[in-house]
Amino acid sequence: xxxxxxxxxxEDPAAxxxxxxxxxxxxxxxxxxTRLFAERGFETTSVQEIVDAAGVTKGAMYxxxxxxxxxxxxxxxxxxxxxxxxxxxxxxxxESVQQxxxxxxxxxxxxxxTHLDDTVIFFRSMHLLHPDKQAEVRAQRRxxxxxxxxxxxxxxxxxxxxxxxxxxxVVDFFFGAVHHLGSWYRRDGPMSGQQVGEQFADLxxxxxxxxxxx
Amino acid sequence: xxxxxxxxxxEDPAAxxxxxxxxxxxxxxxxxxTRLFAERGFETTSVQEIVDAAGVTKGAMYxxxxxxxxxxxxxxxxxxxxxxxxxxxxxxxxESVQQxxxxxxxxxxxxxxTHLDDTVIFFRSMHLLHPDKQAEVRAQRRxxxxxxxxxxxxxxxxxxxxxxxxxxxVVDFFFGAVHHLGSWYRRDGPMSGQQVGEQFADLxxxxxxxxxxx
Amino acid sequence: xxxxxxxxxxEDPAAxxxxxxxxxxxxxxxxxxTRLFAERGFETTSVQEIVDAAGVTKGAMYxxxxxxxxxxxxxxxxxxxxxxxxxxxxxxxxESVQQxxxxxxxxxxxxxxTHLDDTVIFFRSMHLLHPDKQAEVRAQRRxxxxxxxxxxxxxxxxxxxxxxxxxxxVVDFFFGAVHHLGSWYRRDGPMSGQQVGEQFADLxxxxxxxxxxx
Amino acid sequence: xxxxxxxxxxEDPAAxxxxxxxxxxxxxxxxxxTRLFAERGFETTSVQEIVDAAGVTKGAMYxxxxxxxxxxxxxxxxxxxxxxxxxxxxxxxxESVQQxxxxxxxxxxxxxxTHLDDTVIFFRSMHLLHPDKQAEVRAQRRxxxxxxxxxxxxxxxxxxxxxxxxxxxVVDFFFGAVHHLGSWYRRDGPMSGQQVGEQFADLxxxxxxxxxxx
DNA sequence: AATGAATGAGGTTTCATTCAT
DNA sequence: TATGAATGAAACCTCATTCAT
Numbered sequence: 001x002x003x004x005x006x007x008x009x010x011e012d013p014a015a016x017x018x019x020x021x022x023x024x025x026x027x028x029x030x031x032x033x034t035r036l037f038a039e040r041g042f043e044t045t046s047v048q049e050i051v052d053a054a055g056v057t058k059g060a061m062y063x064x065x066x067x068x069x070x071x072x073x074x075x076x077x078x079x080x081x082x083x084x085x086x087x088x089x090x091x092x093x094x095e096s097v098q099q100x101x102x103x104x105x106x107x108x109x110x111x112x113x114t115h116l117d118d119t120v121i122f123f124r125s126m127h128l129l130h131p132d133k134q135a136e137v138r139a140q141r142r143x144x145x146x147x148x149x150x151x152x153x154x155x156x157x158x159x160x161x162x163x164x165x166x167x168x169x170v171v172d173f174f175f176g177a178v179h180h181l182g183s184w185y186r187r188d189g190p191m192s193g194q195q196v197g198e199q200f201a202d203l204x205x206x207x208x209x210x211x212x213x214x
Numbered sequence: 215x216x217x218x219x220x221x222x223x224x225e226d227p228a229a230x231x232x233x234x235x236x237x238x239x240x241x242x243x244x245x246x247x248t249r250l251f252a253e254r255g256f257e258t259t260s261v262q263e264i265v266d267a268a269g270v271t272k273g274a275m276y277x278x279x280x281x282x283x284x285x286x287x288x289x290x291x292x293x294x295x296x297x298x299x300x301x302x303x304x305x306x307x308x309e310s311v312q313q314x315x316x317x318x319x320x321x322x323x324x325x326x327x328t329h330l331d332d333t334v335i336f337f338r339s340m341h342l343l344h345p346d347k348q349a350e351v352r353a354q355r356r357x358x359x360x361x362x363x364x365x366x367x368x369x370x371x372x373x374x375x376x377x378x379x380x381x382x383x384v385v386d387f388f389f390g391a392v393h394h395l396g397s398w399y400r401r402d403g404p405m406s407g408q409q410v411g412e413q414f415a416d417l418x419x420x421x422x423x424x425x426x427x428x
Numbered sequence: 429x430x431x432x433x434x435x436x437x438x439e440d441p442a443a444x445x446x447x448x449x450x451x452x453x454x455x456x457x458x459x460x461x462t463r464l465f466a467e468r469g470f471e472t473t474s475v476q477e478i479v480d481a482a483g484v485t486k487g488a489m490y491x492x493x494x495x496x497x498x499x500x501x502x503x504x505x506x507x508x509x510x511x512x513x514x515x516x517x518x519x520x521x522x523e524s525v526q527q528x529x530x531x532x533x534x535x536x537x538x539x540x541x542t543h544l545d546d547t548v549i550f551f552r553s554m555h556l557l558h559p560d561k562q563a564e565v566r567a568q569r570r571x572x573x574x575x576x577x578x579x580x581x582x583x584x585x586x587x588x589x590x591x592x593x594x595x596x597x598v599v600d601f602f603f604g605a606v607h608h609l610g611s612w613y614r615r616d617g618p619m620s621g622q623q624v625g626e627q628f629a630d631l632x633x634x635x636x637x638x639x640x641x642x
Numbered sequence: 643x644x645x646x647x648x649x650x651x652x653e654d655p656a657a658x659x660x661x662x663x664x665x666x667x668x669x670x671x672x673x674x675x676t677r678l679f680a681e682r683g684f685e686t687t688s689v690q691e692i693v694d695a696a697g698v699t700k701g702a703m704y705x706x707x708x709x710x711x712x713x714x715x716x717x718x719x720x721x722x723x724x725x726x727x728x729x730x731x732x733x734x735x736x737e738s739v740q741q742x743x744x745x746x747x748x749x750x751x752x753x754x755x756t757h758l759d760d761t762v763i764f765f766r767s768m769h770l771l772h773p774d775k776q777a778e779v780r781a782q783r784r785x786x787x788x789x790x791x792x793x794x795x796x797x798x799x800x801x802x803x804x805x806x807x808x809x810x811x812v813v814d815f816f817f818g819a820v821h822h823l824g825s826w827y828r829r830d831g832p833m834s835g836q837q838v839g840e841q842f843a844d845l846x847x848x849x850x851x852x853x854x855x856x
Numbered sequence: 857a858a859t860g861a862a863t864g865a866g867g868t869t870t871c872a873t874t875c876a877t
Numbered sequence: 878t879a880t881g882a883a884t885g886a887a888a889c890c891t892c893a894t895t896c897a898t
Contacts, residue, residue, distance in 0.1 A: 176394030471685035604822030
């Protein structure tokens with residue numbers, strides 16, 4: 001994720017750092033690592049390449065991060081924090097269920113596309129993480145899924161979503177599609193993240209639209 | 215993928231091998247490699263571990279496969295051959311467009327679930343393949359997607375699918391969901407592959423069902 | 429070696445430090461280093477572990493000690509000072525040769541047992557010291573041995589020790605046994621240092637007792 | 643231990659290897675490692691130095707030994723095997739208790755002096771061994787000590803050794819002296835191992851000689 | 857068809873030490 | 878007197894691959 005690429009702006013205080021002073025070392029390392037992991041893969045990227053790209057030495061990296069693994073974990077944790085916060089804001093808003101689910105759907109696509117490198121790395125390399133950290137990450141992600149499933153169930157109870165669709169399965173279906181954006185979406189392609197988000201939201205709501213009478 | 219686990223049977227000559235004679239070495243190697251790559255990842259699995267699991271020596275492996283990379287490629291090629299053949303049979307059948315699309319959708323889910331390890335490895339490790347082989351694999355997969363997109367467009371032209379959905383995007387959406395099965399589907403869980411396939415097909419057809427009049 | 433654990437009391441000014449004020453940083457460092465070196469070995473203990481155990485930072489350590497090596501040297505120097513001073517007092521006393529040798533023998537065992545960590549470190553790690561410092565330490569120790577050998581020779585000249593035993597060899601023999609106390613003696617075991625000292629002294633004097641007539 | 647330095651000759655089949663064919667790689671590695679560990683210490687000797695000295699590559703070393711640690715362990719195991727075998731032969735001979743104890747005492751000194759490097763390494767670096775292997779080594783050594791203690795107790799029961807000396811303590815005392823040979827004995831010095839052994843045996847038997855009457 | 861010893865490059869990590877503050 | 882970020886060299890070890898047999 002390039003510096004300043006965060007969407008909200010408000011979430012990331014670093015975005016306001018003066019151009020004069022250099023970015024702090026840990027951030028430089030995360031930025032470099034993210035790009036390289038996405039380009040070449042985690043296992044194929046050496047620590048030496050990361051520190052070279054960040055313009056520091058290996059010692060400096062190990063001063064801030066316990067291991068190469070830690071770098072990977074931090075990349076995950078960062079994107080999860082952002083996505084969870086945004087999702088919760090949307091879910092807890094005062095809108096109708098349909099509007100809230102649509103907002104969540106659009107937003108997760110936009111966020112994913114904005115942090116496409118992180119997402120690609122996430123699903124490609126999570127299995128390389130230390131089991132303990134892997135468990136933490138999985139728990140966070142499960143929490144995210146649960147929250148959206150509850151929203152769908154709320155709509156089903158309220159009668160605005162059809163009830164013969166498993167909320168669980170719909171969530172897995174939809175997020176599967178979202179998590180795979182990295183394998184085909186191109187930022188320099190014809191569609192903006194927002195556009196893809198709208199269309200994905202349409203498809204999700206199609207699946208929950210009450211059955212045509214008769 | 216366990217020996218003899220292929221669905222069709224006809225595709226896989228090994229399925230007819232007598233129980234008495236041991237499985238040939240190349241197959242033993244592919245089986246072992248598939249399991250280990252899915253469990254631990256490609257980069258994290260050493261050639262030594264693979265040959266140990268297959269009960270042969272390194273020399274034997276290099277007799278049959280040019281490199282560790284080749285093993286990965288063969289795993290891909292094998293699953294792609296199976297999936298493409300099955301998809302083409304379904305697409306070219308004499309059924310209605312809807313029935314053909316549904317058959318394809320159910321089948322790709324069933325096949326994916328049957329070869330879940332291969333699929334997991336595929337999306338996790340394709341970037342580690344030699345660029346040339348990677349290109350081959352991508353071309354094959356693109357061919358698969360194209361074929362399904364054409365089927366959808368055929369339905370749109372015929373007026374049985376709504377035309378305000380991008381066939382391209384729907385394909386990416388649907389296969390995204392399918393390719394992510396590996397991250398949540400459990401063979402020992404509550405749903406069979408067939409059941410998931412039916413539901414996924416429902417969700418896909420929901421997205422293409424002509425808009426309710428009004 | 430715990431603070432205040434020195435036997436004589438008079439040798440160690442730190443023993444008189446008021447309980448209220450915290451122990452000075454250099455002492456805290458030596459104490460921590462001694463324990464860790466004895467537990468884990470010199471090379472296996474990092475400077476970071478030492479300063480953590482002492483509750484200070486690396487900068488503080490390098491303020492007081494020139495290097496990690498220096499810490500080791502100080503541990504040696506400290507125990508050598510104590511042992512040499514005590515030995516000389518005993519050797520120069522007004523007692524008989526036998527009584528003086530016995531006193532020295534008992535005392536070196538008691539001192540060794542009291543400073544068991546230092547002794548263990550000494551013989552395990554002296555070779556890791558900078559050659560110059562190693563030479564200093566060896567010279568000090570040789571001086572100690574010489575002094576005891578002279579005492580034995582004095583007894584041989586005086587006819588109270590048998591003369592067909594090499595004083596040199598007896599010294600090496602006896603101190604070898606003493607220096608190996610660390611590999612079996614346990615402070616929480618059945619024998620006090622004093623008891624072991626008495627028995628070791630008996631064994632030493634056995635070896636020098638004039639031959640039975642006949 | 644230099645090739646061909648084994649005492650018995652009969653124990654070591656490698657001693658009969660023709661001069662024409664080169665010594666096997668594992669042996670070359672052990673020989674080089676022993677010399678370097680004794681000279682510079684285990685932690686201070688790099689694997690690179692060892693393989694350079696042995697004229698092989700690192701890969702070759704790791705083909706035969708699991709770790710640098712393993713090399714250390716093998717050095718221990720080798721000397722322990724030799725010493726235990728020789729001790730048991732002497733203890734189980736048909737001689738008198740005194741003669742058997744004397745033989746053991748002389749032999750352990752001769753063996754120690756012959757394998758002086760191994761012994762030095764042993765007591766200096768055992769604490770660096772993996773705890774499991776350390777336990778194995780300790781058990782072996784304890785077995786050795788026990789056997790000698792039993793021999794002394796046999797002599798005490800038979801009335802040929804004085805009973806007011808603790809057999810346990812005498813063993814610790816004597817072997818302490820033996821294990822410290824490395825810190826003063828020089829092979830190019832005035833005394834042969836045999837000579838030192840005889841004198842050490844005298845000192846040991848002095849300590850067990852029945853008390854002079856009266 | 858198969859072995860397994862050997863290679864050699866490259867990987868991650870550790871660590872004593874320095875220095876601006 | 879003390880901090881702690883940063884260095885850079887060197888450590889141990891892994892591993893895909895080759896090749897004589």
